[in-house]
Amino acid sequence: xxxxxxxxxxxxxxxxxxxxxxxxxxxxxxxxxxxxxxxxxxxxxxxxxxxxxxxxxxxxxxxxxxxxxxxxxxxxxxxxxxxxxxxxxxxxxxxxxxxxxxxxxxxxxxxxxxxxxxxxxxxxxxxxxxxxxxxxxxxxxxxxxxxxxxxxxxxxxxxxxxxxxxxxxxxxxxxxxxxxxxxxxxxxxxxxxxxxxxxxxxxxxxxxxxxxxxxxxxxxxxxxxxxxxxxxxxxxxxxxxxxxxxxxxxxxxxxxxxxxxxxxxxxxxxxxxxxxxxxxxxxxxxxxxxxxxxxxxxxxxxxxxxxxxxxxxxxxxxxxxxxxxxxxxxxxxxxxxxxxxxxxxxxxxxxxxxxxxxxxxxxxxxxxxxxxxxxxxxxxxxxxxxxxxxxxxxxxxxxxxxxxxxxxxxxxxxxxxxxxxxxxxxxxxxxxxxxxxxxxxxxxxxxxxxxxxxxxxxxxxxxxxxxxxxxxxxxxxxxxxxxxxxxxxxxxxxxxxxxxxxxxxxxxxxxxxxxxxxxxxxxxxxxxxxxxxxxxxxxxxxxxxxxxxxxxxxxxxxxxxxxxxxxxxxxxxxxxxxxxxxxxxxxxxxxxxxxxxxxxxxxxxxxxxxxxxxxxxxxxxxxxxxxxxxxxxxxxxxxxxxxxxxxxxxxxxxxxxxxxxxxxxxxxxxxxxxxxxxxxxxxxxxxxxxxxxxxxxxxxxxxxxxxxxxxxxxxxxxxxxxxxxxxxxx
Numbered sequence: 182x183x184x185x186x187x188x189x190x191x192x193x194x195x196x197x198x199x200x201x202x203x204x205x206x207x208x209x210x211x212x213x214x215x216x217x218x219x220x221x222x223x224x225x226x227x228x229x230x231x232x233x234x235x236x237x238x239x240x241x242x243x244x245x246x247x248x249x250x251x252x253x254x255x256x257x258x259x260x261x262x263x264x265x266x267x268x269x270x271x272x273x274x275x276x277x278x279x280x281x282x283x284x285x286x287x288x289x290x291x292x293x294x295x296x297x298x299x300x301x302x303x304x305x306x307x308x309x310x311x312x313x314x315x316x317x318x319x320x321x322x323x324x325x326x327x328x329x330x331x332x333x334x335x336x337x338x339x340x341x342x343x344x345x346x347x348x349x350x351x352x353x354x355x356x357x358x359x360x361x362x363x364x365x366x367x368x369x370x371x372x373x374x375x376x377x378x379x380x381x382x383x384x385x386x387x388x389x390x391x392x393x394x395x396x397x398x399x400x401x402x403x404x405x406x407x408x409x410x411x412x413x414x415x416x417x418x419x420x421x422x423x424x425x426x427x428x429x430x431x432x433x434x435x436x437x438x439x440x441x442x443x444x445x446x447x448x449x450x451x452x453x454x455x456x457x458x459x460x461x462x463x464x465x466x467x468x469x470x471x472x473x474x475x476x477x478x479x480x481x482x483x484x485x486x487x488x489x490x491x492x493x494x495x496x497x498x499x500x501x502x503x504x505x506x507x508x509x510x511x512x513x514x515x516x517x518x519x520x521x522x523x524x525x526x527x528x529x530x531x532x533x534x535x536x537x538x539x540x541x542x543x544x545x546x547x548x549x550x551x552x553x554x555x556x557x558x559x560x561x562x563x564x565x566x567x568x569x570x571x572x573x574x575x576x577x578x579x580x581x582x583x584x585x586x587x588x589x590x591x592x593x594x595x596x597x598x599x600x601x602x603x604x605x606x607x608x609x610x611x612x613x614x615x616x617x618x619x620x621x622x623x624x625x626x627x628x629x630x631x632x633x634x635x636x637x638x639x640x641x642x643x644x645x646x647x648x649x650x651x652x653x654x655x656x657x658x659x660x661x662x663x664x665x666x667x668x669x670x671x672x673x674x675x676x677x678x679x680x681x682x683x684x685x686x687x688x689x690x691x692x693x694x695x696x697x698x699x700x701x702x703x704x705x706x707x708x709x710x711x712x713x714x715x716x717x718x719x720x721x722x723x724x725x726x727x728x729x730x731x732x733x734x735x736x737x738x739x740x741x742x743x744x745x746x747x748x749x750x751x752x753x754x755x756x757x758x759x760x761x762x763x764x765x766x767x768x769x770x771x772x773x774x775x776x777x778x779x780x781x782x783x784x785x786x787x788x789x790x791x792x793x794x795x796x797x798x799x800x801x802x803x804x805x806x807x808x809x810x811x812x813x814x815x816x817x818x819x820x821x822x823x824x825x826x827x828x829x830x831x832x833x834x835x836x837x838x839x840x841x842x843x844x845x846x847x848x849x850x851x852x853x854x855x856x857x858x859x860x861x862x863x864x865x866x867x868x869x870x871x872x873x874x875x876x877x878x879x880x881x882x883x884x885x886x887x888x889x890x891x892x893x894x895x896x897x898x899x900x901x902x903x904x905x906x907x908x909x910x911x
Contacts, residue, residue: 207341216330237264238347257314261292275336324442379487382621387538388412395420397482402467404437407448409485438467471501480524487540488515534592543583547656556653565589574613596645704848710841712802713795718758724749729786737812739777756787771835772821776811806853
């Protein structure tokens with residue numbers, strides 16, 4: 182739990198307004214430093230400074246409590262590396278002396294003696310004195326670098342942070358809320374969605390229905406900045422009534438795993454600010470352990486997570502999984518891990534089943550092959566009791582991929598029925614947006630339905646046997662929606678035949694293109710500098726002007742509108758205007774496919790200096806061909822290999838001279854268009870194939886409906902209601 186308010190002689194709590202002002206002032210100072218580029222650099226800097234101030238305040242409070250109890254206190258950080266020794270004095274070390282003390286492996290310390298620098302000392306800490314916080318501190322600072330170039334500006338930032346007093350529980354709560362807003366800002370600055378942030382309403386809903394209890398162990402194996410763990414901590418805190426309860430919550434309740442240095446640091450800080458004294462976050466890859474080596478000791482009671490999807494894991498990681506379940510898709514690997522990590526059923530009728538709530542993309546529901554084998558195990562060995570289907574835009578604008586939440590447990594044998602709940606959009610809305618996001622209150626009807634389940638316009642169930650017969654296709658449409666009302670079987674059959682005809686035509690065109698296309702080995706290669714020209718339409722930010730700011734989505738999904746701001750609210754003093762047809766990429770996330778072409782709807786928008794911009798030489802390269810080339814895994818691998826940078830904390834950057842030196846195979850414009858045509862035709866055939874499967878499902882339902890209706894089983898109600906009554910009767 183957060184520390185209690187100090188006595189009257191202690192520092193006065195800081196108000197929410199003054200806290201926000203302190204953090205804004207610190208960030209304004211950082212904007213002057215030449216070593217930092219945007220909030221993606223500023224937030225990590227602010228985080229490690231806040232971390233050290235928080236740690237020192239906490240240690241001083243623990244020392245006072247130990248003195249009152251006449252017990253010995255062992256500090257995690259020794260003098261002269263404590264905040265109070267080098268940072269608390271506003272007239273203390275500054276300039277190059279401060280930078281040397283923080284950055285160098287060996288330096289003159291604030292006490293005048295020679296010794297390790299601050300970061301070098303913190304990275305060397307071990308828990309040999311019995312304090313696990315030392316291991317946490319060492320792990321945190323292994324991935325931290327000081328990127329500020331001016332020691333004088335750094336001293337100014339430190340003096341601002343010194344005005345925050347972490348001895349107040351109210352202040353901690355306020356700072357925690359402010360910190361969450363900073364996390365969202367950093368996500369926006371990066372243009373990278375799911376990696377850092379799952380919408381808070383979704384997190385709250387998943388925790389609420391999973392309902393972890395004190396004494397259970399909660400795990401997030403892909404915890405990012407700790408959103409699920411913070412919400413679980415708050416949920417469990419309601420059951421704390423004794424000193425023993427508090428010890429259970431603090432020491433034995435929450436586990437996480439996050440291998441990337443920046444989210445790891447942010448997660449530690451997020452949990453500390455919300456009251457968890459010693460977060461137990463593993464800095465390794467949760468997938469890095471052989472599945473067969475996970476035993477009872479490593480299993481947990483509750484798993485809450487939104488694992489990364491769309492990524493690819495290396496062969497070494499894939500080999501940790503059974504041969505027939507190996508895949509590069511991270512979401513499928515995490516799903517297998519989660520199934521393995523759930524504790525086996527305990528004896529006793531009153532014992533709670535171990536359970537999981539997992540966000541997955543739509544592709545997992547309909548996937549075959551390895552994906553189907555994993556789902557078969559889920560249906561046969563676990564109880565997959567609920568799938569909540571989230572509408573489009575829940576994660577907007579950072580990803581447009583439709584998502585679902587799987588709820589399953591390990592008690593009661595195999596799945597009998599799977600309940601589906603389709604979360605409806607508010608009336609009059611077509612989707613969620615960044616400015617009109619999902620609200621937690623919208624989950625209240627689902628929460629009311631959760632315990633006493635009955636079919637309604639949003640809820641229906643499907644037998645596990647039917648799902649197994651279908652090849653474990655879990656992608657089921659709502660039978661009560663207007664879209665599900667059956668057309669006559671004759672119309673549906675005609676629709677299938679027409680789509681099949683178009684499918685065959687497309688395949689024939691693809692085959693013809695493959696026969697006539699020039700072989701790629703005959704194409705000569707040129708550097709991108711020959712077909713792209715750097716362009717800079719720099720503008721000074723005007724206080725009253727409105728700016729539409731773009732980011733670039735990952736995996737080749739191109740630019741998107743990140744936000745609209747008034748100049749006076751922008752953190753940048755200069756922005757760069759882009760035009761339709763420009764090619765832009767993100768220095769920070771190029772290795773994740775953050776490339777794209779500006780579409781006409783974004784003509785005249787702006788980007789920061791983190792997004793280099795180019796125009797294409799139209800007589801030499803087709804824009805669609807260039808975009809397709811950047812989607813190739815081989816291209817992304819070359820980009821990743823050429824990223825450089827001194828710190829893994831803020832990711833390595835892909836610099837412009839490396840970008841322009843990339844070599845691209847360059848056939849004639851006509852051959853480029855043939856390549857694009859092949860790609861588009863294959864994509865079209867995939868879409869048609871999927872549509873045919875959906876129409877065949879409807880055709881089967883329509884034939885059954887016709888058979889029952891003609892036999893007099895159903896009356897004159899509309900088809901969707903008849904289908905429901907027939908199913909209930911069976």
